[in-house]
């Protein structure tokens with residue numbers, strides 16, 4: 001142990017002190033040498049312990065650095081900050097039929113009109129739609145959402161067709177960059193339902209953000225009774241991982257079950273799924 005300390009490249013303990021410690025163990029019945037050693041040891045005791053601890057902490061840090069640098073070429077191995085520097089979330093995505101744009105405060109009046117049009121459907125599923133929100137309230141929400149984008153937590157897009165008609169919202173939420181894992185949320189104006197538009201938007205998020213960002217998991221959660229919503233992950237090949245019982249309250253305040261659908265990338269499927 002002492003030889004290891006003495007030879008260690010980060011060893012902060014003076015060689016004399018190490019020799020003294022060695023003497024202590026060798027002293028045997030020779031009382032005055034033992035006593036001198038004890039006093040000296042008492043003096044250096046706290047410093048030494050602290051230094052030894054730092055030495056092992058330095059070792060652990062070094063191991064950690066080596067681990068990170070050895071896996072640096074593995075595209076899934078990064079934190080949020082690393083991810084931010086490696087993959088910039090696009091603010092605009094164009095597909096065959098859609099344009100997804102990062103939400104802007106100026107979209108609020110169009111959003112309000114669409115929420116009003118779709119109120120009968122939305123109020124079944126969203127508690128924020130118990131009353132149709134005002135333009136000001138929507139603007140406030142968009143400001144928060146935009147701040148979350150900067151923090152790397154939530155990336156919401158407004159969906160338009162190529163004629164610039166506003167259709168709805170989709171985006172990535174509850175982002176965990178450590179995995180990385182994403183959850184997708186969405187709503188579509190009632191007059192645009194039944195054309196496959198949301199499936200197209202969700203697939204776009206998956207192929208143009210989740211996968212290039214090194215995502216290992218993307219999930220969609222929905223009320224068990226929301227047949228149209230559940231049809232989207234089913235159509236896109238997600239696995240139903242389970243149903244969480246009484247996991248949410250409906251807008252009417254009744255406990256409801258939540259379906260959890262997910263796709264994983266780059267890791268073996270569990271035998272249990």
Ligand SMILES: CC(C)(COP(=O)(O)OP(=O)(O)OC[C@H]1O[C@@H](n2cnc3c(N)ncnc32)[C@H](O)[C@@H]1OP(=O)(O)O)[C@@H](O)C(=O)NCCC(=O)NCCS
Pocket residue numbers: 121122125186187188189192193194195196197198199200221222223226228229231232
């Ligand atoms: C959930 C919601 C987005 C589903 O919308 P949707 O239009 O049914 O979903 P899609 O855009 O994927 O379209 C699928 C439908 O289009 C049809 N379709 C037509 N062309 C298609 C195409 N090219 N590709 C896929 N589907 C197509 C499908 O057959 C399907 O119709 P069907 O259900 O009558 O069989 C919408 O109902 C909604 O916004 N609901 C209220 C809010 C909500 O519940 N949000 C989810 C909370 S978890």
